[in-house]
Amino acid sequence: xxxxxxxxxxxxxxxxxxxxxxxxxxxxKIIPIGLFLAASISVxxxxxxxxxxxxxxxxxxxxxxxxxxLFGKEWLPFSGKEPLYGILxxxxxxxxxxxxAILVAVPFGLGAAIxxxxxxxxxxxxxxxxxxxxxAGVPTIVYGFFALTFVTPILQAIIPSLKIFNAVSxxxxxxxxxxxxxxxxxxxxxxxxxxxxxEGALGLGATKLEVSLKVVLPAALSGxxxxxxxxxxxxxxxxxxxxLAGGSTPRFDFGVTDSIxxxxxxxxxxxxxxxxxxxxxxxxxYAVGFTLFIFTLVMNLLATYISKRFREEY
Amino acid sequence: MVQILEKQQPTSPIIQLNExxxxxxxxxxxxxxxxxxxxxxxxxxxxENEVTAIIGPxxxxxxxxxxALNRMVELVPxxxxxxxxxxxxxxxxxxxxxxxxLRTKVGMVFQKPxxxxxxxxxxxxxxxxxxxxxxxxxxxxxxxxxxxGAAIWDEVKDRLNQNxxxxxxxxxxxxxxxxxxxxxxxxxxMDEPTSALDPISTLKVEELxxxxxxxxxxxxxxxxxxxxxxxxxxxxFFLNGxxxxxxxxxxxxxxxxxxxxxDYISGRFG
Numbered sequence: 248x249x250x251x252x253x254x255x256x257x258x259x260x261x262x263x264x265x266x267x268x269x270x271x272x273x274x275x276k277i278i279p280i281g282l283f284l285a286a287s288i289s290v291x292x293x294x295x296x297x298x299x300x301x302x303x304x305x306x307x308x309x310x311x312x313x314x315x316x317l318f319g320k321e322w323l324p325f326s327g328k329e330p331l332y333g334i335l336x337x338x339x340x341x342x343x344x345x346x347x348a349i350l351v352a353v354p355f356g357l358g359a360a361i362x363x364x365x366x367x368x369x370x371x372x373x374x375x376x377x378x379x380x381x382x383a384g385v386p387t388i389v390y391g392f393f394a395l396t397f398v399t400p401i402l403q404a405i406i407p408s409l410k411i412f413n414a415v416s417x418x419x420x421x422x423x424x425x426x427x428x429x430x431x432x433x434x435x436x437x438x439x440x441x442x443x444x445x446e447g448a449l450g451l452g453a454t455k456l457e458v459s460l461k462v463v464l465p466a467a468l469s470g471x472x473x474x475x476x477x478x479x480x481x482x483x484x485x486x487x488x489x490x491l492a493g494g495s496t497p498r499f500d501f502g503v504t505d506s507i508x509x510x511x512x513x514x515x516x517x518x519x520x521x522x523x524x525x526x527x528x529x530x531x532x533y534a535v536g537f538t539l540f541i542f543t544l545v546m547n548l549l550a551t552y553i554s555k556r557f558r559e560e561y
Numbered sequence: 562m563v564q565i566l567e568k569q570q571p572t573s574p575i576i577q578l579n580e581x582x583x584x585x586x587x588x589x590x591x592x593x594x595x596x597x598x599x600x601x602x603x604x605x606x607x608x609e610n611e612v613t614a615i616i617g618p619x620x621x622x623x624x625x626x627x628x629a630l631n632r633m634v635e636l637v638p639x640x641x642x643x644x645x646x647x648x649x650x651x652x653x654x655x656x657x658x659x660x661x662x663l664r665t666k667v668g669m670v671f672q673k674p675x676x677x678x679x680x681x682x683x684x685x686x687x688x689x690x691x692x693x694x695x696x697x698x699x700x701x702x703x704x705x706x707x708x709x710g711a712a713i714w715d716e717v718k719d720r721l722n723q724n725x726x727x728x729x730x731x732x733x734x735x736x737x738x739x740x741x742x743x744x745x746x747x748x749x750x751m752d753e754p755t756s757a758l759d760p761i762s763t764l765k766v767e768e769l770x771x772x773x774x775x776x777x778x779x780x781x782x783x784x785x786x787x788x789x790x791x792x793x794x795x796x797x798f799f800l801n802g803x804x805x806x807x808x809x810x811x812x813x814x815x816x817x818x819x820x821x822x823x824d825y826i827s828g829r830f831g
Contacts, residue, residue: 443675447737450633451688451744452665461691466678 300540303533310527316534322497322508324517324528332531334538336497340414340507341542344489345482347418347503348425352478355422356429357471363430364437365459376434379427387424391491394420399492412494412506420492421485425478432477436470437463473554480546484539486511510539584609584748584778585630585667590644592622592629594637599625601802602644607748607795612770612779614793614810616786618830622802623782624672627750630780631667632660648748665692668746672753674733676725676740681708681717684725684736688744703743711739712769731762738769749773751781755788767792786826790814798822 265271308316311332319333359379363372399416403409409416440463448458464471494506495516508516514532522528586606592599600622607613615623628634629646632653645652653663665688676684685704694700704721708714713735717728725736734754741749751770755763770779770792783789789796790810797807798819806813806822817823824830 441675443671443673444677446633446636446671447675447677447740448687448691449636450631450664450669450671451691451740452661452663453688453691454661457691461687462677 297540300533300537303530304537307527307530307534310530311534320499322513324531330527332527332534333499334510334535336499337508337510337513337535338538339499339501340489340493340497341483341509341511341539343414343501343503343507344418344421344485344493344509345479347415348422348482348485349475349479351419351422352426352429352482353475356426356474356478357433359426359430360433360437360471361459361464363434365455365463376431379431382423383427383431385424387485387487388491390420390424391417391487394488394492406504409504410494410506412492412496414493414503414505414507417489417492418503420488421482424485424488425481428481429471429474429478432474433467433471436467436474439470440466469554469556473550476546476550476553480543480550483546484511484543486515490515510535514539582609583607584649585780586647587626587629588645588647590629590646591642592625592634593641594625595639599802600629603804605797605804605807607778607780609778610774610776611794612774612781612792614789614796615780615782615799616784616789616796616825617799618825619784621799623799624752626799627752627780627782630748630750631664631669633664633669635660665744666746667748667750668741668744670734670738670741670749670751670754673757674730674737676728676733676736678724678726680722681725681728681736682721684740685743688740692744707739707743708736710742710773711735712765712772713739729762731758731765734758734762734766735769738766738773742773746777748778748780751779753782753784756784763788786814798825800825 316332316334318335319331320335321331321333322336323331359375363375367375394416395411398420399409399411399413402413402416402419403411406415444462444466445458448462449455453461489507489509490512493509493512495508495512496506497508497513498505513535517528517532583606587603590603591601603626605613615627617623625634629642630648630653634640642654646654648663648667651658677687679687682704685707686700689700689703694703705714705718708717713732716732717736720727725733728736734757738749738754755766758766767788770781773779774794781789781793793810795807796810796813798805798813798817798821800821806817806819808818813822814826817826
């Protein structure tokens, strides 16, 4: 078609008219700005939160020495005359719960993922996966009283020395809470391993189990590790379950049958109590919150790094 | 049991074209995908140390047939079969025949190169390892021998620890052939092994097939008639799930007895 014919073509004329409309150009310019603002809000909020945390944390450290905080083995903020702010007992509490949670969640979560990805029929998979995702949507407060009123009594029947508040019960329940996350993300990672690779292994006379464990699992490893690291991050930050079932006794030991206190549970204890604004206790929750933030931040960065670094190419 | 059978010479092949002994044969073999009758009464015999080519237009059942020979076709859940496919005289679809055992004897190279996302070394060592070979020295030997056998040793000997996905498509396919050779199968099934490769890589694989038949029996599916003519001893022409003609490759391409074969090889359809 020559250019003259083009110009006289009615469709081309309509297109040209529409293109030259003024409003269209303005919209093209304004919309991206709006979209940019939407994206900025989450970034700005994050910065805002971090700045608040840092600000109040700095204030806290003008009152309490940073070495006492980091290396102190006693957390006694309410002991009137001489309060002690050693974070280690709280970290240890968080650590115990997280460790138990991961011991529960990784084997069962990975088992579920392997089953769903390699063994389950399409119908079973389509039934179980949504159920897992519902499990991920249960409010944590519900898990909390499930731990306190259901799991703890059962455990006490098995371990008589177990206190009503302890690390085991919330640990197990936090594990149940993060299990769907590991199962679902690992299943996604394993399902995305191409079928042709499985066929290659089957064609060599490998059994289904050998294909699952020696080909699919290693190929999906980066996704699996990322899911575990994210689960650890969630477990560290978990609040309601440990507040309800873990107790509020910061303890510097490795026992799991006694009442403990985690970093999150301490913050809940203070904010639901009547610590006055401007007191050292008030500032201490920012320091603890900041510590917690560092932990989860490192975990999340680790997850991103691992899934990039160890991505198997196929 | 299987080893005893291996030593026996099968005595009653259906289509025996010359004196060589039959490795695999199918007798009255039928296969359905659900209601679709994909393979109809297939009678074929594949001889030792020969290349048997299977040609035919898309959808004629040639890929289905080759996948039936090591029962990979059973990965499709709706598949039903009847009739026999015998490997060294024993029906592989018979109850109690272990499919893993069969696949160590009847290896397969696939249409698209499908190396594992592992190092070149681990790709080749995978088969021997799952079948219990753990000795590092023996594995080293197997890896070298297999890579030599697949004519790729010189290209990769200095980077055995690199991921196989860093190789070109043609190299990947030869890695897959080496992976198959590593467990020293008896029969090698090749399902359009060059369809995803460039002409030079194709040529290399074709030369390789010619060399490999010294030690292996090869069944190759190809949509490329020239390829069948170049590398095979026998050719079977499939159409709509049936074997139209099966004969010496020279005969098929010079004086086919069936009009449909002639139409296909002269390019009138397909």
